[in-house]
Amino acid sequence: QQQVKQSPQSLIVQKGGISIINCAYENTAFDYFPWYQQFPGKGPALLIAIRPDVSEKKEGRFTISFNKSAKQFSLHIMDSQPGDSATYFCAARYNTDKLIFGTGTRLQVFP
Amino acid sequence: ETGVTQTPRHLVMGMTNKKSLKCEQHLGHNAMYWYKQSAKKPLELMFVYNFKEQTENNSVPSRFSPECPNSSHLFLHLHTLQPEDSALYLCASSSGVRWFFGPGTRLTVL
Numbered sequence: 001q002q003q004v005k006q007s008p009q010s011l012i013v014q015k016g017g018i019s020i021i022n023c024a025y026e027n028t029a030f031d032y033f034p035w036y037q038q039f040p041g042k043g044p045a046l047l048i049a050i051r052p053d054v055s056e057k058k059e060g061r062f063t064i065s066f067n068k069s070a071k072q073f074s075l076h077i078m079d080s081q082p083g084d085s086a087t088y089f090c091a092a093r094y095n096t097d098k099l100i101f102g103t104g105t106r107l108q109v110f111p
Numbered sequence: 112e113t114g115v116t117q118t119p120r121h122l123v124m125g126m127t128n129k130k131s132l133k134c135e136q137h138l139g140h141n142a143m144y145w146y147k148q149s150a151k152k153p154l155e156l157m158f159v160y161n162f163k164e165q166t167e168n169n170s171v172p173s174r175f176s177p178e179c180p181n182s183s184h185l186f187l188h189l190h191t192l193q194p195e196d197s198a199l200y201l202c203a204s205s206s207g208v209r210w211f212f213g214p215g216t217r218l219t220v221l
Contacts, residue, residue, distance in 0.1 A: 004153075032208065043113065043201050043212030044154070089154065097142045097161050099210055101154040 002027060004092050006102030013109050019077040021105045023090035026071065032093035035064065035075050036101070037086050044089055044101075048075070080109045114138040115213035117202050123219045124192065132187040132216045134202030142207070143185040145177060148199040148215070160185060192220045 005024045013019045023033075034049035050057045050064045050073065057064045063076040077084055090102040115136045124130050136143065145157040159167035160179040174196075176188040185202055199215040 006153075034210070036212075041214065043115070043203070043214050045113065045212070046209055049208075096207060097159055097205065098156065098167060099144075099205070100156060103151070103153045 002094065002098075002100055004090055004100060004102040006090050006105060008105060009103070010106045011108070013080045013107065015080065015082060015109055015111045017080050017109075019075075019080045019084070019107055019109070021075045021088055021090070021107075022072065023074065023102050024070075024072045025092055027092070027094060028071075029094050030092040033064070033066065033073050034091050034093075034099075035062075036089040036091060038089065038104075039086050047088070077107075080107075082109050082111055085109050113211045113213065115202060115204055115211050117200075117213035117216050119216060120214065121217045121219075123221065124189070125221050126192060126194070128192075129188070129190040131189065132200055132202075132218075134185040134187075134213055136183055136185075136202075136204040136211070138204055138206070138211060140204035140206050140211075141182055142205045143179060143182070144203040144205070144210070145175075145185065145187050146201040146203060146212075148201055154201065158187075189218075192218075194220050196220050 035047045036044035037047045038044040048059050048062045061078045066073045088105045118133045142161045147155045157171045158177045163179050178186040197220045201215045202213045203210045
């Protein structure tokens with residue numbers, strides 16, 4: 001099934017806290033799992049991505065955890081900052097040139 | 112900037128109008144896409160072009176008509192739209208692993 005389920009819809013975190021966003025999928029043909037960040041008035045921008053043969057990827061304060069057997073992956077934002085306030089989308093690629101997205105999580109980080 | 116530009120940024124049209132959205136990419140990518148972004152819905156993949164050939168039409172109504180004259184340009188021709196077609200229309204290009212999105216065209220159908 002060409003669907004990626006994302007939760008929560010919205011998230012409020014205090015500055016310095018950890019933000020966690022979760023995604024789940026069914027289609028084992030997905031072969032690439034990126035996360036996108038979108039600010040108001042802008043298109044989504046690639047934040048970090050992982051392939052299904054890797055269990056974790058870290059880039060600065062952003063980490064993807066990937067559980068292939070459970071068909072779940074999550075984004076962790078450490079030391080969350082007000083500038084991280086944005087909408088985050090998980091996504092999954094299939095057939096080389098098709099990318100589908102989760103429903104998005106609106107993150108608000110308060111000082 | 113991402114290297115993907117879209118014009119116009121905002122468009123208001125009546126249901127009987129005909130208009131076109133334009134997308135241009137300067138990244139040398141061979142694949143280009145149209146996505147629709149509505150409130151409280153995931154980004155919906157509409158059309159995929161790879162090497163100027165359409166490889167995906169995701170059950171999009173015929174009132175949306177894409178055109179890809181070359182690898183750098185993508186158009187979305189609009190006619191007799193409905194108010195529920197009001198949304199942000201995003202263009203993207205990719206190298207197969209990284210997708211780059213334009214800023215979108217905010218479309219309002221009256």
